[in-house]
Amino acid sequence: xxxxxxxxxxxxxxxxxxxxxxxxxxxxxxxxxxxxxxxxxxxxxxxxxxxxxxxxxxxxxxxxxxxxxxxxxxxxxxxxxxxxxxxxxxxxxxxxxxxxxxxxxxxxxxxxxxxxxxxxxxxxxxxxxxxxxxxxxxxxxxxxxxxxxxxxxxxxxxxxxxxxxxxxxxxxxxxxxxxxxxxxxxxxxxxxxxxxxxxxxxxxxxxxxxxxxxxxxxxxxxxxxxxxxxxxxxxxxxxxxxxxxxxxxxxxxxxxxxxxxxxxxxxxxxxxxxxxxxxxxxxxxxxxxxxxxxxxxxxxxxxxxx
Amino acid sequence: xxxxxxxxxxxxxxxxxxxxxxxxxxxxxxxxxxxxxxxxxxxxxxxxxxxxxxxxxxxxxxxxxxxxxxxxxxxxxxxxxxxxxxxxxxxxxxxxxxxxxxxxxxxxxxxxxxxxxxxxxxxxxxxxxxxxxxxxxxxxxxxxxxxxxxxxxxxxxxxxxxxxxxxxxxxxxxxxxxxxxxxxxxxxxxxxxxxxxxxxxxxxxxxxxxxxxxxxxxxxxxxxxxxxxxxxxxxxxxxxxxxxxxxxxxxxxxxxxxxxxx
Numbered sequence: 094x095x096x097x098x099x100x101x102x103x104x105x106x107x108x109x110x111x112x113x114x115x116x117x118x119x120x121x122x123x124x125x126x127x128x129x130x131x132x133x134x135x136x137x138x139x140x141x142x143x144x145x146x147x148x149x150x151x152x153x154x155x156x157x158x159x160x161x162x163x164x165x166x167x168x169x170x171x172x173x174x175x176x177x178x179x180x181x182x183x184x185x186x187x188x189x190x191x192x193x194x195x196x197x198x199x200x201x202x203x204x205x206x207x208x209x210x211x212x213x214x215x216x217x218x219x220x221x222x223x224x225x226x227x228x229x230x231x232x233x234x235x236x237x238x239x240x241x242x243x244x245x246x247x248x249x250x251x252x253x254x255x256x257x258x259x260x261x262x263x264x265x266x267x268x269x270x271x272x273x274x275x276x277x278x279x280x281x282x283x284x285x286x287x288x289x290x291x292x293x294x295x296x297x298x299x300x301x302x303x304x305x306x307x308x309x310x311x312x313x314x315x316x317x318x319x320x321x322x323x324x325x326x327x328x329x330x331x332x333x334x335x336x337x338x339x340x341x342x343x344x345x346x347x348x349x350x351x352x353x354x355x356x357x358x359x360x361x362x363x364x365x366x367x368x369x370x371x372x373x374x375x376x377x378x379x380x381x382x383x384x385x386x387x388x389x390x391x392x393x394x395x396x397x398x399x
Numbered sequence: 400x401x402x403x404x405x406x407x408x409x410x411x412x413x414x415x416x417x418x419x420x421x422x423x424x425x426x427x428x429x430x431x432x433x434x435x436x437x438x439x440x441x442x443x444x445x446x447x448x449x450x451x452x453x454x455x456x457x458x459x460x461x462x463x464x465x466x467x468x469x470x471x472x473x474x475x476x477x478x479x480x481x482x483x484x485x486x487x488x489x490x491x492x493x494x495x496x497x498x499x500x501x502x503x504x505x506x507x508x509x510x511x512x513x514x515x516x517x518x519x520x521x522x523x524x525x526x527x528x529x530x531x532x533x534x535x536x537x538x539x540x541x542x543x544x545x546x547x548x549x550x551x552x553x554x555x556x557x558x559x560x561x562x563x564x565x566x567x568x569x570x571x572x573x574x575x576x577x578x579x580x581x582x583x584x585x586x587x588x589x590x591x592x593x594x595x596x597x598x599x600x601x602x603x604x605x606x607x608x609x610x611x612x613x614x615x616x617x618x619x620x621x622x623x624x625x626x627x628x629x630x631x632x633x634x635x636x637x638x639x640x641x642x643x644x645x646x647x648x649x650x651x652x653x654x655x656x657x658x659x660x661x
Binding site for chain 1 (some may be wrong): 401402404405406408409412413416417497500501502504505507508509510511512
Protein backbone atom coordinates (compact mmCIF):
# COMPACT_ATOMS: atom_id res chain seq x y z
CA UNK A 94 0.00 0.00 0.00
CA UNK A 95 1.48 3.32 -1.03
CA UNK A 96 1.20 5.75 1.84
CA UNK A 97 0.50 8.88 -0.17
CA UNK A 98 -2.43 11.01 0.95
CA UNK A 99 -5.47 10.99 -1.34
CA UNK A 100 -7.21 13.65 0.73
CA UNK A 101 -5.48 16.31 2.79
CA UNK A 102 -7.56 18.57 5.03
CA UNK A 103 -5.91 21.39 6.97
CA UNK A 104 -7.86 23.67 9.28
CA UNK A 105 -11.14 23.25 7.39
CA UNK A 106 -13.82 25.55 8.77
CA UNK A 107 -17.28 25.85 7.23
CA UNK A 108 -19.67 28.57 8.34
CA UNK A 109 -23.30 29.22 7.42
CA UNK A 110 -23.73 32.82 8.42
CA UNK A 111 -22.88 32.95 12.11
CA UNK A 112 -23.23 29.20 12.60
CA UNK A 113 -20.02 27.18 12.49
CA UNK A 114 -20.79 23.73 11.08
CA UNK A 115 -17.20 22.54 10.78
CA UNK A 116 -14.67 23.98 13.19
CA UNK A 117 -10.98 23.76 12.24
CA UNK A 118 -10.62 20.09 11.37
CA UNK A 119 -7.47 18.52 9.91
CA UNK A 120 -6.77 14.98 8.73
CA UNK A 121 -5.31 12.95 5.89
CA UNK A 122 -6.77 9.99 4.06
CA UNK A 123 -4.20 7.54 2.71
CA UNK A 124 -4.40 5.66 -0.54
CA UNK A 125 -6.33 2.40 -0.29
CA UNK A 126 -7.79 2.94 3.16
CA UNK A 127 -11.37 3.10 4.32
CA UNK A 128 -11.54 6.29 6.36
CA UNK A 129 -14.57 6.92 8.54
CA UNK A 130 -16.04 10.23 9.67
CA UNK A 131 -18.47 9.42 12.44
CA UNK A 132 -20.56 11.37 14.89
CA UNK A 133 -24.16 12.15 15.76
CA UNK A 134 -26.62 13.78 13.37
CA UNK A 135 -25.86 17.48 13.07
CA UNK A 136 -22.21 17.11 14.09
CA UNK A 137 -21.02 18.61 10.79
CA UNK A 138 -20.04 15.38 9.01
CA UNK A 139 -21.92 16.10 5.79
CA UNK A 140 -20.81 19.74 5.75
CA UNK A 141 -17.21 18.58 6.06
CA UNK A 142 -17.54 15.91 3.38
CA UNK A 143 -19.38 18.13 0.90
CA UNK A 144 -16.86 20.91 1.43
CA UNK A 145 -14.04 18.47 0.69
CA UNK A 146 -15.80 17.36 -2.51
CA UNK A 147 -16.20 20.99 -3.60
CA UNK A 148 -19.99 20.96 -3.29
CA UNK A 149 -20.20 23.51 -0.48
CA UNK A 150 -18.02 26.46 -1.21
CA UNK A 151 -16.55 28.71 -0.09
CA UNK A 152 -14.93 27.38 3.07
CA UNK A 153 -11.85 28.31 5.09
CA UNK A 154 -8.73 26.19 5.29
CA UNK A 155 -6.82 24.11 2.80
CA UNK A 156 -8.18 20.98 1.17
CA UNK A 157 -6.50 18.81 -1.47
CA UNK A 158 -8.25 15.92 -3.17
CA UNK A 159 -5.94 13.87 -5.43
CA UNK A 160 -3.67 16.90 -5.39
CA UNK A 161 -6.40 19.26 -6.58
CA UNK A 162 -8.11 22.19 -4.89
CA UNK A 163 -11.85 21.45 -4.78
CA UNK A 164 -12.71 25.16 -4.45
CA UNK A 165 -10.99 26.10 -7.70
CA UNK A 166 -11.05 22.78 -9.59
CA UNK A 167 -14.47 21.39 -8.68
CA UNK A 168 -15.07 19.96 -12.14
CA UNK A 169 -11.70 18.20 -12.34
CA UNK A 170 -12.20 16.80 -8.85
CA UNK A 171 -15.68 15.59 -9.80
CA UNK A 172 -14.19 13.78 -12.81
CA UNK A 173 -12.00 11.64 -10.61
CA UNK A 174 -13.97 10.98 -7.42
CA UNK A 175 -17.09 8.91 -6.82
CA UNK A 176 -19.89 10.59 -4.91
CA UNK A 177 -22.84 9.15 -3.06
CA UNK A 178 -24.86 11.89 -1.40
CA UNK A 179 -27.11 11.79 1.58
CA UNK A 180 -30.80 12.26 0.74
CA UNK A 181 -30.47 12.60 -3.01
CA UNK A 182 -33.03 11.47 -5.57
CA UNK A 183 -33.05 10.87 -9.30
CA UNK A 184 -35.72 11.70 -11.89
CA UNK A 185 -38.55 9.42 -10.80
CA UNK A 186 -39.64 8.22 -14.21
CA UNK A 187 -36.23 7.58 -15.71
CA UNK A 188 -35.34 3.90 -15.90
CA UNK A 189 -32.26 2.60 -14.12
CA UNK A 190 -30.31 2.00 -17.35
CA UNK A 191 -31.31 5.43 -18.67
CA UNK A 192 -29.95 7.07 -15.52
CA UNK A 193 -26.63 5.23 -15.86
CA UNK A 194 -26.52 6.03 -19.57
CA UNK A 195 -27.24 9.72 -18.90
CA UNK A 196 -24.63 10.05 -16.16
CA UNK A 197 -22.06 8.26 -18.34
CA UNK A 198 -22.22 11.23 -20.69
CA UNK A 199 -21.14 13.63 -17.92
CA UNK A 200 -17.65 12.15 -17.49
CA UNK A 201 -14.68 11.98 -19.81
CA UNK A 202 -13.76 8.50 -18.62
CA UNK A 203 -16.37 5.90 -17.63
CA UNK A 204 -16.66 2.16 -17.21
CA UNK A 205 -19.54 0.24 -18.91
CA UNK A 206 -22.58 0.25 -16.65
CA UNK A 207 -23.74 -3.31 -17.37
CA UNK A 208 -21.08 -5.04 -15.20
CA UNK A 209 -21.61 -2.38 -12.52
CA UNK A 210 -25.34 -3.07 -12.33
CA UNK A 211 -24.63 -6.82 -12.30
CA UNK A 212 -22.06 -6.50 -9.48
CA UNK A 213 -24.50 -4.52 -7.41
CA UNK A 214 -27.40 -6.87 -8.11
CA UNK A 215 -29.68 -4.44 -9.91
CA UNK A 216 -29.18 -5.55 -13.51
CA UNK A 217 -32.63 -7.19 -13.52
CA UNK A 218 -34.06 -3.84 -12.39
CA UNK A 219 -32.54 -1.93 -15.31
CA UNK A 220 -35.89 -1.31 -17.03
CA UNK A 221 -37.67 -0.20 -13.85
CA UNK A 222 -38.34 3.50 -13.25
CA UNK A 223 -36.28 4.82 -10.35
CA UNK A 224 -39.38 5.69 -8.33
CA UNK A 225 -40.56 2.07 -7.96
CA UNK A 226 -37.24 0.81 -6.52
CA UNK A 227 -36.95 -0.11 -2.84
CA UNK A 228 -34.67 1.87 -0.54
CA UNK A 229 -31.91 -0.70 -0.86
CA UNK A 230 -32.19 -0.81 -4.66
CA UNK A 231 -32.08 2.97 -4.91
CA UNK A 232 -28.97 2.97 -2.74
CA UNK A 233 -27.35 0.46 -5.12
CA UNK A 234 -28.13 2.74 -8.06
CA UNK A 235 -26.39 5.57 -6.21
CA UNK A 236 -23.37 3.37 -5.53
CA UNK A 237 -23.27 2.32 -9.19
CA UNK A 238 -23.35 6.04 -10.13
CA UNK A 239 -20.51 6.70 -7.69
CA UNK A 240 -18.37 4.06 -9.42
CA UNK A 241 -19.38 4.92 -12.99
CA UNK A 242 -16.33 7.11 -13.65
CA UNK A 243 -13.91 4.50 -12.24
CA UNK A 244 -12.94 6.94 -9.46
CA UNK A 245 -9.72 6.80 -7.47
CA UNK A 246 -11.51 7.85 -4.30
CA UNK A 247 -15.13 7.19 -3.36
CA UNK A 248 -17.04 9.40 -0.89
CA UNK A 249 -20.04 7.73 0.73
CA UNK A 250 -22.43 9.74 2.93
CA UNK A 251 -24.74 7.75 5.22
CA UNK A 252 -24.68 4.84 2.83
CA UNK A 253 -26.79 2.46 4.88
CA UNK A 254 -29.30 4.82 6.47
CA UNK A 255 -32.80 3.48 5.87
CA UNK A 256 -31.61 -0.02 5.02
CA UNK A 257 -32.71 -3.06 7.01
CA UNK A 258 -29.96 -4.85 8.97
CA UNK A 259 -29.48 -7.55 6.34
CA UNK A 260 -29.16 -5.09 3.48
CA UNK A 261 -26.78 -3.06 5.63
CA UNK A 262 -24.45 -6.01 6.11
CA UNK A 263 -24.54 -6.80 2.39
CA UNK A 264 -23.65 -3.19 1.66
CA UNK A 265 -20.69 -3.40 4.02
CA UNK A 266 -19.34 -6.34 2.04
CA UNK A 267 -19.72 -4.34 -1.14
CA UNK A 268 -17.81 -1.40 0.35
CA UNK A 269 -14.99 -3.78 1.16
CA UNK A 270 -15.08 -4.91 -2.47
CA UNK A 271 -14.66 -1.30 -3.57
CA UNK A 272 -11.50 -1.08 -1.51
CA UNK A 273 -10.26 -4.40 -2.90
CA UNK A 274 -10.38 -2.76 -6.34
CA UNK A 275 -7.68 -0.40 -5.05
CA UNK A 276 -9.96 2.55 -4.45
CA UNK A 277 -9.81 4.80 -1.41
CA UNK A 278 -13.07 5.12 0.52
CA UNK A 279 -14.17 8.02 2.71
CA UNK A 280 -17.25 7.04 4.64
CA UNK A 281 -19.55 9.28 6.66
CA UNK A 282 -21.88 7.53 9.09
CA UNK A 283 -23.70 7.96 12.36
CA UNK A 284 -23.64 4.15 12.88
CA UNK A 285 -20.65 3.52 15.10
CA UNK A 286 -20.93 -0.20 14.37
CA UNK A 287 -20.54 0.51 10.66
CA UNK A 288 -17.37 2.51 11.24
CA UNK A 289 -16.03 -0.12 13.61
CA UNK A 290 -16.64 -2.92 11.09
CA UNK A 291 -15.45 -1.19 7.93
CA UNK A 292 -12.94 1.50 8.68
CA UNK A 293 -9.17 1.36 8.97
CA UNK A 294 -9.19 4.71 10.72
CA UNK A 295 -11.98 6.76 12.20
CA UNK A 296 -12.37 10.46 12.94
CA UNK A 297 -15.02 11.06 15.58
CA UNK A 298 -16.69 14.45 15.11
CA UNK A 299 -18.80 16.32 17.63
CA UNK A 300 -20.02 19.91 17.30
CA UNK A 301 -17.89 20.41 14.19
CA UNK A 302 -14.63 19.33 15.83
CA UNK A 303 -12.62 16.13 15.65
CA UNK A 304 -12.60 14.72 19.19
CA UNK A 305 -10.61 11.57 18.32
CA UNK A 306 -8.84 10.11 15.30
CA UNK A 307 -7.33 6.63 15.28
CA UNK A 308 -7.90 3.01 14.31
CA UNK A 309 -11.09 1.57 15.82
CA UNK A 310 -9.03 -0.77 18.04
CA UNK A 311 -6.90 2.02 19.49
CA UNK A 312 -10.00 4.13 20.09
CA UNK A 313 -11.59 1.23 21.95
CA UNK A 314 -8.65 0.92 24.34
CA UNK A 315 -9.45 4.46 25.48
CA UNK A 316 -12.53 3.15 27.30
CA UNK A 317 -11.49 0.96 30.24
CA UNK A 318 -13.63 -1.28 32.35
CA UNK A 319 -16.23 -1.69 29.63
CA UNK A 320 -15.75 -5.40 28.89
CA UNK A 321 -18.71 -7.19 30.40
CA UNK A 322 -19.78 -10.73 31.29
CA UNK A 323 -23.53 -11.34 31.25
CA UNK A 324 -25.43 -14.33 32.65
CA UNK A 325 -28.87 -15.14 34.06
CA UNK A 326 -29.42 -14.12 37.66
CA UNK A 327 -30.02 -16.90 40.22
CA UNK A 328 -31.55 -16.50 43.75
CA UNK A 329 -28.59 -18.17 45.47
CA UNK A 330 -26.00 -15.88 43.80
CA UNK A 331 -23.64 -14.10 46.20
CA UNK A 332 -23.08 -10.77 44.43
CA UNK A 333 -20.72 -9.49 47.12
CA UNK A 334 -18.26 -12.28 46.33
CA UNK A 335 -18.36 -11.34 42.64
CA UNK A 336 -17.74 -7.68 43.48
CA UNK A 337 -14.77 -8.74 45.60
CA UNK A 338 -13.00 -10.33 42.62
CA UNK A 339 -9.91 -8.32 41.68
CA UNK A 340 -10.87 -8.54 37.97
CA UNK A 341 -14.34 -7.06 38.47
CA UNK A 342 -14.82 -3.29 38.67
CA UNK A 343 -18.59 -3.25 39.10
CA UNK A 344 -21.65 -5.50 38.95
CA UNK A 345 -25.14 -4.60 37.76
CA UNK A 346 -28.30 -6.63 38.33
CA UNK A 347 -31.37 -5.85 36.26
CA UNK A 348 -34.24 -7.74 34.59
CA UNK A 349 -32.95 -11.12 35.71
CA UNK A 350 -29.53 -10.55 34.17
CA UNK A 351 -26.25 -9.99 36.00
CA UNK A 352 -23.51 -7.96 34.31
CA UNK A 353 -19.98 -7.94 35.64
CA UNK A 354 -17.65 -5.31 34.16
CA UNK A 355 -13.90 -5.10 34.17
CA UNK A 356 -10.89 -4.47 31.97
CA UNK A 357 -8.66 -7.44 32.90
CA UNK A 358 -7.90 -10.04 30.24
CA UNK A 359 -9.03 -12.88 32.55
CA UNK A 360 -12.37 -11.25 33.43
CA UNK A 361 -14.42 -14.02 31.83
CA UNK A 362 -12.48 -16.95 33.28
CA UNK A 363 -12.39 -15.44 36.79
CA UNK A 364 -16.14 -14.85 36.79
CA UNK A 365 -16.83 -18.38 35.50
CA UNK A 366 -14.57 -19.89 38.21
CA UNK A 367 -16.34 -17.84 40.90
CA UNK A 368 -19.73 -19.05 39.68
CA UNK A 369 -18.50 -22.66 39.63
CA UNK A 370 -17.29 -22.28 43.23
CA UNK A 371 -20.71 -20.96 44.26
CA UNK A 372 -22.28 -23.86 42.35
CA UNK A 373 -24.43 -21.44 40.43
CA UNK A 374 -25.83 -22.84 37.13
CA UNK A 375 -24.38 -20.76 34.30
CA UNK A 376 -27.13 -19.88 31.87
CA UNK A 377 -26.92 -17.61 28.81
CA UNK A 378 -23.33 -16.64 29.42
CA UNK A 379 -22.18 -14.01 26.95
CA UNK A 380 -19.74 -11.13 26.77
CA UNK A 381 -20.00 -7.54 25.63
CA UNK A 382 -17.13 -5.44 24.32
CA UNK A 383 -16.97 -1.67 24.32
CA UNK A 384 -18.12 -0.07 21.10
CA UNK A 385 -17.37 3.22 19.44
CA UNK A 386 -20.61 4.41 21.02
CA UNK A 387 -18.93 3.99 24.39
CA UNK A 388 -15.85 5.79 23.09
CA UNK A 389 -18.01 8.67 21.96
CA UNK A 390 -19.81 8.87 25.30
CA UNK A 391 -16.50 8.70 27.16
CA UNK A 392 -15.02 11.47 25.03
CA UNK A 393 -17.95 13.86 24.95
CA UNK A 394 -20.09 12.91 27.92
CA UNK A 395 -23.07 12.79 25.56
CA UNK A 396 -25.41 10.04 24.50
CA UNK A 397 -24.90 9.39 20.81
CA UNK A 398 -28.43 8.44 19.78
CA UNK A 399 -30.86 11.12 20.66
CA UNK B 400 -22.29 18.12 -26.69
CA UNK B 401 -22.93 14.45 -25.95
CA UNK B 402 -24.17 15.21 -22.45
CA UNK B 403 -26.42 17.99 -23.80
CA UNK B 404 -28.06 15.53 -26.21
CA UNK B 405 -28.42 12.87 -23.49
CA UNK B 406 -29.97 15.45 -21.14
CA UNK B 407 -32.35 16.57 -23.89
CA UNK B 408 -33.27 12.97 -24.63
CA UNK B 409 -33.92 12.30 -20.94
CA UNK B 410 -36.03 15.46 -20.61
CA UNK B 411 -38.11 14.50 -23.66
CA UNK B 412 -38.60 10.97 -22.29
CA UNK B 413 -39.71 12.38 -18.94
CA UNK B 414 -42.20 14.67 -20.68
CA UNK B 415 -43.57 11.83 -22.81
CA UNK B 416 -44.02 9.75 -19.66
CA UNK B 417 -46.50 12.31 -18.34
CA UNK B 418 -48.81 12.14 -21.37
CA UNK B 419 -51.77 13.91 -19.75
CA UNK B 420 -49.69 16.88 -18.65
CA UNK B 421 -48.02 17.00 -22.04
CA UNK B 422 -51.32 16.83 -23.89
CA UNK B 423 -52.78 19.57 -21.75
CA UNK B 424 -49.72 21.80 -22.18
CA UNK B 425 -49.84 21.42 -25.94
CA UNK B 426 -53.61 21.49 -26.42
CA UNK B 427 -54.60 24.13 -23.85
CA UNK B 428 -54.06 27.19 -26.10
CA UNK B 429 -55.99 25.53 -28.93
CA UNK B 430 -58.85 24.69 -26.60
CA UNK B 431 -58.91 28.31 -25.47
CA UNK B 432 -58.88 29.40 -29.11
CA UNK B 433 -61.98 27.30 -29.75
CA UNK B 434 -63.63 28.87 -26.71
CA UNK B 435 -62.58 32.44 -27.47
CA UNK B 436 -63.37 31.97 -31.14
CA UNK B 437 -66.90 30.92 -30.39
CA UNK B 438 -67.35 33.79 -27.92
CA UNK B 439 -65.64 36.65 -29.74
CA UNK B 440 -65.87 35.40 -33.31
CA UNK B 441 -69.53 36.26 -33.71
CA UNK B 442 -69.25 39.63 -32.06
CA UNK B 443 -65.99 40.64 -33.66
CA UNK B 444 -67.61 43.35 -35.72
CA UNK B 445 -69.70 44.62 -32.86
CA UNK B 446 -66.53 45.00 -30.80
CA UNK B 447 -65.03 47.16 -33.46
CA UNK B 448 -61.33 47.80 -33.72
CA UNK B 449 -60.20 45.27 -31.19
CA UNK B 450 -56.56 45.77 -31.94
CA UNK B 451 -56.55 49.50 -31.56
CA UNK B 452 -54.12 50.75 -29.00
CA UNK B 453 -51.82 47.77 -29.40
CA UNK B 454 -49.17 49.05 -31.67
CA UNK B 455 -50.72 52.40 -32.26
CA UNK B 456 -49.40 52.78 -35.78
CA UNK B 457 -52.66 51.90 -37.46
CA UNK B 458 -53.73 53.76 -40.53
CA UNK B 459 -57.24 53.95 -41.87
CA UNK B 460 -56.92 50.78 -43.92
CA UNK B 461 -55.64 48.91 -40.90
CA UNK B 462 -58.51 50.02 -38.78
CA UNK B 463 -60.91 48.90 -41.47
CA UNK B 464 -59.25 45.51 -41.66
CA UNK B 465 -59.34 45.13 -37.92
CA UNK B 466 -63.07 44.68 -38.01
CA UNK B 467 -62.43 41.12 -39.06
CA UNK B 468 -59.74 40.49 -36.44
CA UNK B 469 -62.24 39.16 -33.91
CA UNK B 470 -60.99 35.58 -34.05
CA UNK B 471 -57.78 36.17 -35.93
CA UNK B 472 -56.13 38.10 -33.15
CA UNK B 473 -56.37 35.14 -30.77
CA UNK B 474 -53.90 32.98 -32.68
CA UNK B 475 -50.86 35.22 -32.06
CA UNK B 476 -52.23 36.34 -28.68
CA UNK B 477 -52.54 32.79 -27.41
CA UNK B 478 -48.91 32.18 -28.36
CA UNK B 479 -48.15 34.56 -25.50
CA UNK B 480 -50.33 32.45 -23.25
CA UNK B 481 -48.68 29.16 -24.22
CA UNK B 482 -45.20 30.54 -23.65
CA UNK B 483 -46.39 31.97 -20.33
CA UNK B 484 -47.68 28.57 -19.25
CA UNK B 485 -44.30 26.98 -19.98
CA UNK B 486 -42.20 29.78 -18.57
CA UNK B 487 -43.94 30.88 -15.38
CA UNK B 488 -45.74 27.63 -14.53
CA UNK B 489 -43.88 24.59 -15.83
CA UNK B 490 -40.29 25.79 -15.46
CA UNK B 491 -40.41 27.23 -11.90
CA UNK B 492 -42.55 24.40 -10.54
CA UNK B 493 -40.52 21.63 -12.18
CA UNK B 494 -37.18 23.19 -11.25
CA UNK B 495 -38.14 23.90 -7.65
CA UNK B 496 -39.66 20.44 -7.25
CA UNK B 497 -36.57 18.74 -8.66
CA UNK B 498 -34.48 20.84 -6.32
CA UNK B 499 -36.60 20.12 -3.26
CA UNK B 500 -36.62 16.38 -3.94
CA UNK B 501 -32.83 16.33 -4.07
CA UNK B 502 -32.69 15.39 -7.76
CA UNK B 503 -30.67 18.46 -8.74
CA UNK B 504 -28.23 17.76 -5.90
CA UNK B 505 -27.17 14.53 -7.56
CA UNK B 506 -26.60 16.26 -10.88
CA UNK B 507 -24.60 18.98 -9.20
CA UNK B 508 -22.15 16.33 -7.98
CA UNK B 509 -20.95 15.63 -11.53
CA UNK B 510 -18.65 17.59 -13.85
CA UNK B 511 -21.73 18.65 -15.85
CA UNK B 512 -22.16 22.46 -15.71
CA UNK B 513 -25.52 24.05 -14.82
CA UNK B 514 -25.88 25.80 -18.16
CA UNK B 515 -25.98 22.47 -19.97
CA UNK B 516 -28.84 21.26 -17.80
CA UNK B 517 -30.73 24.51 -18.44
CA UNK B 518 -29.95 24.46 -22.17
CA UNK B 519 -31.36 20.94 -22.50
CA UNK B 520 -34.50 21.89 -20.59
CA UNK B 521 -35.01 25.06 -22.62
CA UNK B 522 -34.62 23.08 -25.85
CA UNK B 523 -37.23 20.54 -24.77
CA UNK B 524 -39.68 23.22 -23.65
CA UNK B 525 -39.07 25.22 -26.82
CA UNK B 526 -39.95 22.13 -28.86
CA UNK B 527 -43.18 21.76 -26.88
CA UNK B 528 -43.88 25.45 -27.43
CA UNK B 529 -43.39 25.06 -31.19
CA UNK B 530 -45.63 22.01 -31.24
CA UNK B 531 -48.30 23.82 -29.28
CA UNK B 532 -48.06 26.86 -31.58
CA UNK B 533 -48.32 24.57 -34.62
CA UNK B 534 -51.49 22.97 -33.28
CA UNK B 535 -52.85 26.42 -32.46
CA UNK B 536 -52.24 27.69 -36.00
CA UNK B 537 -53.73 24.53 -37.49
CA UNK B 538 -56.85 24.78 -35.32
CA UNK B 539 -57.12 28.46 -36.20
CA UNK B 540 -56.79 27.74 -39.90
CA UNK B 541 -59.28 24.87 -40.01
CA UNK B 542 -61.85 26.00 -37.47
CA UNK B 543 -61.90 29.73 -38.09
CA UNK B 544 -59.99 30.29 -41.31
CA UNK B 545 -57.86 32.88 -39.50
CA UNK B 546 -56.07 35.57 -41.46
CA UNK B 547 -52.32 35.71 -41.70
CA UNK B 548 -50.86 38.82 -43.30
CA UNK B 549 -47.36 38.75 -41.84
CA UNK B 550 -44.04 37.20 -42.67
CA UNK B 551 -43.19 33.69 -41.44
CA UNK B 552 -39.54 34.46 -40.76
CA UNK B 553 -40.60 37.37 -38.56
CA UNK B 554 -43.13 35.18 -36.78
CA UNK B 555 -40.43 32.58 -36.12
CA UNK B 556 -37.96 35.20 -34.92
CA UNK B 557 -40.60 36.84 -32.71
CA UNK B 558 -41.64 33.49 -31.27
CA UNK B 559 -38.02 32.52 -30.53
CA UNK B 560 -37.22 35.83 -28.85
CA UNK B 561 -40.43 35.64 -26.81
CA UNK B 562 -39.75 32.03 -25.78
CA UNK B 563 -36.14 32.59 -24.72
CA UNK B 564 -36.97 35.80 -22.92
CA UNK B 565 -39.90 34.32 -21.01
CA UNK B 566 -37.99 31.15 -20.12
CA UNK B 567 -35.10 33.22 -18.74
CA UNK B 568 -37.74 34.94 -16.61
CA UNK B 569 -39.09 31.52 -15.57
CA UNK B 570 -35.66 30.33 -14.40
CA UNK B 571 -35.26 33.56 -12.45
CA UNK B 572 -38.55 32.83 -10.65
CA UNK B 573 -37.33 29.25 -10.07
CA UNK B 574 -34.06 30.48 -8.59
CA UNK B 575 -35.74 33.00 -6.32
CA UNK B 576 -38.43 30.63 -5.02
CA UNK B 577 -37.18 29.05 -1.78
CA UNK B 578 -39.46 26.00 -1.99
CA UNK B 579 -41.55 24.09 -4.53
CA UNK B 580 -44.69 25.39 -2.83
CA UNK B 581 -43.43 28.97 -3.15
CA UNK B 582 -42.68 28.34 -6.82
CA UNK B 583 -46.24 27.15 -7.42
CA UNK B 584 -47.68 30.18 -5.63
CA UNK B 585 -45.34 32.62 -7.39
CA UNK B 586 -46.13 30.99 -10.73
CA UNK B 587 -49.87 31.35 -10.18
CA UNK B 588 -49.53 34.93 -8.90
CA UNK B 589 -47.65 35.89 -12.06
CA UNK B 590 -49.61 33.70 -14.44
CA UNK B 591 -53.19 34.55 -13.51
CA UNK B 592 -53.05 38.32 -14.00
CA UNK B 593 -50.97 37.88 -17.13
CA UNK B 594 -53.61 35.62 -18.70
CA UNK B 595 -56.30 38.22 -18.27
CA UNK B 596 -54.47 41.55 -18.37
CA UNK B 597 -51.95 40.95 -21.16
CA UNK B 598 -54.32 40.72 -24.09
CA UNK B 599 -53.54 37.02 -24.39
CA UNK B 600 -57.17 36.12 -23.82
CA UNK B 601 -59.30 39.24 -23.38
CA UNK B 602 -58.49 41.98 -25.87
CA UNK B 603 -56.80 44.88 -24.09
CA UNK B 604 -59.01 47.35 -25.88
CA UNK B 605 -62.06 46.30 -23.89
CA UNK B 606 -60.27 46.98 -20.61
CA UNK B 607 -60.34 50.14 -18.53
CA UNK B 608 -57.38 52.50 -18.87
CA UNK B 609 -56.00 51.55 -15.46
CA UNK B 610 -55.68 47.90 -16.40
CA UNK B 611 -54.20 48.80 -19.75
CA UNK B 612 -51.52 50.78 -17.93
CA UNK B 613 -50.83 47.84 -15.62
CA UNK B 614 -50.59 45.51 -18.59
CA UNK B 615 -47.61 47.43 -19.94
CA UNK B 616 -45.61 46.13 -16.94
CA UNK B 617 -46.38 42.47 -17.62
CA UNK B 618 -43.87 40.62 -19.80
CA UNK B 619 -46.63 38.60 -21.44
CA UNK B 620 -48.23 41.78 -22.80
CA UNK B 621 -45.14 42.51 -24.85
CA UNK B 622 -45.10 38.98 -26.21
CA UNK B 623 -48.74 39.38 -27.23
CA UNK B 624 -47.96 42.72 -28.89
CA UNK B 625 -44.90 41.34 -30.68
CA UNK B 626 -46.63 38.21 -31.92
CA UNK B 627 -49.68 40.22 -32.97
CA UNK B 628 -47.65 42.70 -34.99
CA UNK B 629 -45.50 40.11 -36.77
CA UNK B 630 -48.55 37.95 -37.44
CA UNK B 631 -50.37 40.80 -39.16
CA UNK B 632 -47.25 42.19 -40.83
CA UNK B 633 -47.22 45.46 -38.94
CA UNK B 634 -43.48 45.48 -38.50
CA UNK B 635 -41.60 45.05 -35.27
CA UNK B 636 -42.97 46.88 -32.21
CA UNK B 637 -39.74 48.49 -31.04
CA UNK B 638 -40.64 48.99 -27.38
CA UNK B 639 -41.84 45.42 -26.91
CA UNK B 640 -38.79 43.97 -28.68
CA UNK B 641 -36.49 45.93 -26.38
CA UNK B 642 -38.46 44.94 -23.30
CA UNK B 643 -38.15 41.27 -24.28
CA UNK B 644 -34.46 41.58 -25.14
CA UNK B 645 -33.96 43.28 -21.76
CA UNK B 646 -35.77 40.51 -19.90
CA UNK B 647 -33.72 37.94 -21.80
CA UNK B 648 -30.39 39.58 -21.00
CA UNK B 649 -31.12 40.53 -17.39
CA UNK B 650 -33.17 37.42 -16.58
CA UNK B 651 -30.64 35.15 -18.27
CA UNK B 652 -27.66 36.72 -16.49
CA UNK B 653 -29.42 36.73 -13.11
CA UNK B 654 -30.72 33.19 -13.36
CA UNK B 655 -27.30 31.92 -14.49
CA UNK B 656 -25.87 33.58 -11.38
CA UNK B 657 -28.63 32.62 -8.98
CA UNK B 658 -29.43 29.11 -10.25
CA UNK B 659 -29.39 26.80 -7.25
CA UNK B 660 -28.99 23.03 -7.39
CA UNK B 661 -30.13 22.70 -3.79
